Amino acid sequence: MTLHRRGNQFLNQFSCACCVTSLGFAEMRKVVLVTGANSGVGLALCERLLSHDTEGLHLCLACRNMQKAQAARSDLLASHPAAQVDLLQMDTSSVSSVLSAAQEFKVRYDRLDYLYLNAGIMPNPEFDVKAFFKGLFSSNVITMFATGEGILTQKDGVTTDGLQQVFATNLFGHFLLVRELEPVLCHEGRTSQLVWTSSNNAHRSAFNPEDIQHRTGTQPYSSSKYATDLLSLAFNQHYEKQGLYSSVICPGFVMTNLTYGILPSFPAILWTLLMPVFWLIRVFTNTFTLTPYNGSEALIWLFRQKPESLDPYAKYHSLTSGLGNNYTQPHKV
Numbered sequence: 375m376t377l378h379r380r381g382n383q384f385l386n387q388f389s390c391a392c393c394v395t396s397l398g399f400a401e402m403r404k405v406v407l408v409t410g411a412n413s414g415v416g417l418a419l420c421e422r423l424l425s426h427d428t429e430g431l432h433l434c435l436a437c438r439n440m441q442k443a444q445a446a447r448s449d450l451l452a453s454h455p456a457a458q459v460d461l462l463q464m465d466t467s468s469v470s471s472v473l474s475a476a477q478e479f480k481v482r483y484d485r486l487d488y489l490y491l492n493a494g495i496m497p498n499p500e501f502d503v504k505a506f507f508k509g510l511f512s513s514n515v516i517t518m519f520a521t522g523e524g525i526l527t528q529k530d531g532v533t534t535d536g537l538q539q540v541f542a543t544n545l546f547g548h549f550l551l552v553r554e555l556e557p558v559l560c561h562e563g564r565t566s567q568l569v570w571t572s573s574n575n576a577h578r579s580a581f582n583p584e585d586i587q588h589r590t591g592t593q594p595y596s597s598s599k600y601a602t603d604l605l606s607l608a609f610n611q612h613y614e615k616q617g618l619y620s621s622v623i624c625p626g627f628v629m630t631n632l633t634y635g636i637l638p639s640f641p642a643i644l645w646t647l648l649m650p651v652f653w654l655i656r657v658f659t660n661t662f663t664l665t666p667y668n669g670s671e672a673l674i675w676l677f678r679q680k681p682e683s684l685d686p687y688a689k690y691h692s693l694t695s696g697l698g699n700n701y702t703q704p705h706k707v
């Protein structure tokens with residue numbers, strides 16, 4: 375009951391934001407927290423961050439499943455034995471889990487320089503084969519491959535807090551996390567960055583300001599990503615004076631557990647056999663980044679930028695050229 379009340383209290387704060395458009399002092403390592411860090415784009419980002427700067431970073435992987443988290447940590451330490459990699463148990467779909475993870479974080483660390491809000495789900499996806507073949511022979515074919523527009527719907531669930539599963543996992547848990555971590559994110563004389571993993575699949579038409587959780591539609595994923603873009607804009611306005619900057623990225627179409635789940639009857643070998651077709655499509659749309667390494671390009675690019683120089687109205691896209699070269703490009707949200 376108390377939990378529901380707290381959930382609602384934070385939900386009210388969230389709605390407003392969206393509608394308006396244990397290191398000691400001597401330790402100077404930058405602290406980076408990554409949600410959904412045990413696989414896919416999140417894990418590739420951690421690997422690349424450590425390759426970029428092993429000694430200067432303190433990496434904290436926030437994961438819901440500690441067994442998977444341990445495995446990811448072991449992988450990272452195998453290639454970067456000198457790295458500092460910690461684990462934090464957190465289920466972004468649960469209000470109590472996010473609150474206690476944030477509390478634990480504040481006990482362990484006194485600063486947070488980069489917060490990557492990356493965890494995400496697309497549950498029970500339904501792939502519209504008819505729409506896909508229709509799209510193949512239409513002038514919209516490139517947009518269809520770049521955004522998945524018109525060919526995907528999902529069946530959402532409800533969490534124990536009474537929130538819509540996709541909204542809670544992809545967005546609300548992260549919103550709560552940022553609010554709770556304010557004391558370590560906002561420090562005078564120092565800037566910090568929030569980086570959200572959004573998507574090309576974020577469509578305005580899927581988001582209803584009267585139904586921010588997407589209780590009634592069939593595109594909760596798209597709605598949650600569109601709301602992510604809006605929330606990042608709102609955060610930029612809200613935290614401007616406190617040195618906290620927010621950006622959104624799209625990793626492109628990446629082969630991960632999330633995408634394998636779109637065609638669950640498809641064996642892994644078929645995806646592998648389709649790779650040459652995907653490489654060919656990449657010639658026409660550079661959004662087919664395909665590997666988690668390529669997909670994390672914009673995330674690592676943002677890490678290297680001065681946050682003051684970033685465009686708050688841009689979405690930063692990880693892109694891979696037909697020849698396999700990675701780059702990052704901003705597009706107005």
Ligand SMILES: NC(=O)C1=CN([C@@H]2O[C@H](COP(=O)(O)OP(=O)(O)OC[C@H]3O[C@@H](n4cnc5c(N)ncnc54)[C@H](OP(=O)(O)O)[C@@H]3O)[C@@H](O)[C@H]2O)C=CC1
Pocket residue numbers: 409410411412413414415416436437438439442464465466467468492493494495543571572573574624625626627628629630631632633
């Ligand atoms: N793959 C793609 O083509 C695209 C992906 N994205 C976005 O990229 C992000 C990363 O996804 P991707 O790497 O592709 O997929 P993965 O499924 O590999 O990674 C998703 C990560 O999020 C974690 N996660 C899921 N639910 C929760 C939860 N309730 N609490 C904490 N962690 C959770 C997963 O943990 P666990 O292993 O326990 O499930 C996993 O670590 C997502 O936000 C996704 O929407 C955006 C555009 C395209």
Ligand SMILES: CC(C)CCC[C@@H](C)[C@H]1CC[C@H]2C3=C(CC[C@]12C)[C@@]1(C)CCC(=O)[C@@H](C)[C@@H]1CC3
Pocket residue numbers: 518519520521522525526572573574575626627633636637648
């Ligand atoms: C079986 C067929 C020969 C090939 C099927 C391809 C589709 C399954 C993919 C084509 C474009 C892909 C895509 C996504 C999922 C898989 C496809 C529809 C996303 C919607 C995944 C999640 C995102 O956030 C988007 C950016 C992706 C856009 C492209």
